[in-house]
Every structure is written in C-alpha cells, then in structure tokens.
Amino acid sequence: ILWFILLPTLAWMQESGGYAVSGISPELLKNANSVIRNQDILLVVKSPGEAKLYEKLVVTLLNEKNDFEQLVLHVSPSRKVEKIKGNIYDGMGHLIRSIKKNEVREESAISSFSIYEDDKYHIMEAGYTEYPFTVEFEYSISITDLMFYPDWDIQELNTSVQNSSFTLDLPPGLGISYKALNTDIEPVEEMQNGRKILQWKATGLAAIPYEPYSPPSSGLLPHVLIAPHAFEIEKYTGSMESWDAYGKFMNKLLQGRYELSAHMKEKVAELTANADSDSAKIEALYRFIQQNLRYVSVQLGIGGYQPFPAQYVEEKKYGDCKAVSNFMKSLLTEAGIISYPVLIRSGELQYEITGDFAFPSFNHMILYVPSEDIWLECTSNTFPMNYVGASNAGRNVLLITEDGGKIGRTPEMLPAANLAWNKVTVALDGGGSAKVQVSSHLTGERQEWYRDAMANLSAGELQKAFQEASSLPGFKLETLKIEPSEERPSAEVNYSAQVAWFGSKAGKRLFVPVNVIDPFNDVPPAVEDRQHPVVSKEASVEEDRITLLLPHGYKVESLPSDDLIFDSEYGHYHLHAALEAGEIIIDRRFERLPVSLPASGYAIWRNFLKEIAKADAIKIVLVAE
Structure with missing residues (x-):
C-alpha cells in the first residue's frame, strides 16, 4: 500500500522537471559525486521463505566518480526479476530517453574460484556521459528461499541524500531484529490488516567525503541491518534471533x-x-x-x-x-x-x-x-x-x-609476527652498478606470497614475478631460492642479482641510497580539515643489516654521522651507519604499529611516516680518490 502512495509524487517530479540539478541545495552538493534524489525500497514478506522486493531509485550523477550509472540485480533460481525499467534525464530534469528492456544484459556471477554457480546478474546501464544527468531505475524481484533481508545502505561515500526510505511489510507473528549503524534513525511502526509495517526515512544527508585510512564503512556510513527471527531456505527452517x-x-x-x-x-x-x-x-x-x-x-x-x-x-x-x-x-x-x-x-x-x-x-x-x-x-x-x-x-x-x-x-597477528629480517651485501663498482646478495627470513603475512608462489608457480613464472616485483633500477635476477617452513609460518628467501643503476654518478662522486632493497615510501597523502578517525591495521617489523663494499679507488665523503631514531606510539625506527674496515655497515630497524586515532592525530601520524621515508631515502656519498 505504501509503495503505491509514493507513485503520484514521483510522477509529478518527472513531469515538472523535478529532477533538475538546480533543485539540489548547496549543502548536498558539497563533497558529492552523486545525489540520491529519491530512493524507496519496499520488502513485502509473505512467509518466512517468500517475499517481494520493490525499489525505485533516482540518482543525479554529478561526475564520473561513481557507480550509479548502472543497476546491477543479483538473480538466481530463487530470485527472479519481474519488472525492470530505467529513464535518463538531463541536467534540467528533462527526459532524454527510456532504457529499453532488451538493453538489459545478463552476466554469470561465477567467481574466479568457482567451477559452477547458478547465480547471475541482470545489468541495466545508462550509457550516458554528459554530466550532470539523472538516472531513474525501478524494479521488482520475487524471492523464494528467503534467508537474508536486504540492508538499507542509506548512502555511500561522496553521495548525499535528499530523500530515502526503507519499508518492511511483515506477516503476523514474524519478528525481526535490526541494528542501526552510525545513525539514530528509528522506524515508524503501524499495523495494517494484521500486518506489521516498519518504515525508516532519511532526508537531507550531506555527503560523507572519502579520506584515506578511515574506519570501515560500518564505522562511518549510516546503515540499517535487518535479521529475521524465522527464515526458510530449501525446506530448512532457521532463525537469526540469536x-x-x-x-x-x-x-x-x-x-x-x-x-x-x-x-x-x-x-x-x-x-x-x-x-x-x-x-x-x-x-x-x-x-x-x-x-x-x-x-x-x-x-x-x-x-x-x-x-x-x-x-x-x-x-x-x-x-x-x-x-x-x-x-x-x-x-x-x-x-x-x-x-x-x-x-x-x-x-x-x-x-x-x-x-x-x-x-x-x-x-x-x-x-x-x-x-x-x-x-x-x-x-x-x-x-x-x-x-x-x-x-x-x-x-x-x-x-x-x-x-x-x-x-x-581468531588469533591476533601482532607486529612481531610479521617480521622481515634481511642480510644484504652490495658490491659496488665505480660506474654505479652493483652485485647484490640478499638473505631474508620472513614470517607471518610477509612470507605468505612466497609460500603460495612456490606451490602454484613454475620456476620460470616465479622468477618472472620476482623480477617484476623488484623496485631496483636495472634489476636482473641471477639466482633465487625460496624455502617455506612446514612447521612455522616462515620462509627463507635467498637471491642474487645484478643491478645496473644501484647508485647515481655525478663527476667523481657516487651517490648511494642507504636503503634501496626495501625502502619505506608508503606516506599517506595530506588531508586538509580531516573529518574521520584514523585507522591503520598495518603492523610489522623490519630488521636489516646492509653491507656496502666500496668500489676500488673510492672513499666515503658523506655518511650519516648520528643515529637516526624516531620513537612514538605509531612505531619505532633506528638507523645506524658506520665505516668498518673499508666497508659501510648499515643497521636498520623499523617497527610499524597499528593505529586508531582521532581525526586530529592524522597529520602527526603522517609526519612520523614522512620522517621514516626521508630517513630511508638518505644518500651516502662516495668520492673517487
């Protein structure tokens, strides 16, 4: 009943150019790539195992940075599309064209790891790129084997909302639980002909901007999850009451x-x-x-x-x-x-x-x-x-x-569990090239790629992947040996390589990076007026002993004279370099800790990581005698 009450209003909006971009307030345009003009979702539950889902969605796309130009419906033997239609409107709100039913394409939903699935997607696409424009999609789906109710995803990042509603129409005796995330919206409840109707509504929600290292969507975006107290799938009955x-x-x-x-x-x-x-x-x-x-x-x-x-x-x-x-x-x-x-x-x-x-x-x-x-x-x-x-x-x-x-x-993976211990020997020549030998002991997440590669790649594929993964300029792999442990989550990796441009030469001087094997350069981008909390799960320990063998006829002109030490709640870094018996010995340790910070802590955390990147990029200067 509620669904059909909405239709005259939506029809009036179409006829009067109600989808014109000029009808969007400046507050809803800020930080927005798209604006949900109207979204109405209705789930009519007939029994614990059967329902009908209706949705009408109107979205104005302000630029290409969104996915609303297409409607993707998940279908299967128990989810059948009964109706699907779409319209496209220009920036003034005038109808450009209707999307024909024969334009809907069907794609298999087979995952890369599956040999067979009976799920498919029905996809309706606008195929229009003159921004801004508005899409209007409408569909209905009949559902049997009803186990999961649809969530109400109120908005995505960089999407504002003019009007949105979610209506749940339940038969007598069927209860639900629901959980609202990042919103205090509560449903309005009423009884109609013995059935319980719950309706959630949202209006005038400003866009939530994307920011790097933010909490997951469940900690940021408004969302309502719904769980049925009784469901039925292929004659099996169950409950999500607890x-x-x-x-x-x-x-x-x-x-x-x-x-x-x-x-x-x-x-x-x-x-x-x-x-x-x-x-x-x-x-x-x-x-x-x-x-x-x-x-x-x-x-x-x-x-x-x-x-x-x-x-x-x-x-x-x-x-x-x-x-x-x-x-x-x-x-x-x-x-x-x-x-x-x-x-x-x-x-x-x-x-x-x-x-x-x-x-x-x-x-x-x-x-x-x-x-x-x-x-x-x-x-x-x-x-x-x-x-x-x-x-x-x-x-x-x-x-x-x-x-x-x-x-x-499940067990936590602490920083010490993700260890990379590297012993590196670099034999330089006067032209800047080098012979590099590396022995690494890797644990936890750091060893997973090598373990998987040894099991699934041929020797040629493994060498090619290793070669392509190196950041060293002019890297040419000579030998490679990987030995994963059967008893522990660790692996030994040993390789040798020729590097054509390990150092850069300028006149009689040779500039050599202090850490070129695995330098840290993952500095988060600057964010002005940060709004969201900061979350980073990355946690690891790197320990390096790098020995630089000087080329014949060269001596050290410049070497970090003092240890570089950075200690904070975000991690710990120590770099020590010394000349010993004609060799440069570099000892480096970097422990990166997971962080959960208020928005105000982002710049300080970023500056800490900038200092690490700066320290790893220091150049040692050698000069010809």
Missing part, C-alpha cells in the same frame, strides 16, 4: 555429512598410529588433506551454506571451504578429537559481528580444535598447522558447537 539459534540452523545443514567410508576410517588409524599426542594427530591429518585435496567452489542453492558429504569429498578429492573443513572435522572425529566449524568473514572486514546482534555476514569456513586451541585453514595446501593467514586473523567468528552458535575470535 547466534545460538543460527548455530542450531547450521547444525541442521551439517547433519549426516560426517560419515566416512570404511577405507578412510582405516586411513585415519594408519595416519595417527604413531602420533604421541592429539596435536600430532591433528598435524598428520591436516597434512593429509593438504596433500590430497584441492579447493574448488561450487555454489548451487543451499550449497552456498551446506557442505558436501565427507564421502563425496573423499571420492572427488576436492571441495569448497565448507566441504574441506567438514571433511577435516570428520577425520578428527574418527580420531576421537572434537572440533568446531567456524564461520568467518575473510579478507577486508567492513563489518565485524558482535555478540548482541545475530547478523551472519560470513564468506568463509575454517575449523577450530578447542582442546588444543588450534585453528585450521583447510583450504590452504601450504599453511602450517595453527596458522590462519592475515586475511583471517584477529576477528570475531562464529563457532558451530553441538549446542549452537558461540562467538569466538
């Missing part, structure tokens, strides 16, 4: 998926026969799946949430994150070891789950063994046991226990 309830739903999906074949049970006994502890048993079984399974994603219907049975994985020797984690759990169960599937948001963490609101924004599954406090990333063929990788570290997760869902947290 994490305990959602965990019980996941247990339903896992039931009957653990059974191993008789042959595999014998294999478990064989693999663990000589293990003298549960930890040794876990490691033996983990090595077995790493050596015998490969990660392949197949996302079909409820298969996006339910793993393949263990015997299927045993037969096919592949599976997605849920399937291989479930298989590993089955092996551990056979060995008498309890483990829990773990739902996690891997990668960039835009929203972190909390204990008080069950909103399963997960995209990955790993495994946890509580008796040994061991975490297992079962999709990796190379990680050592109890290392989950930087993309999974330090975040809240959901443990699927036999009693339901319980909040847990």
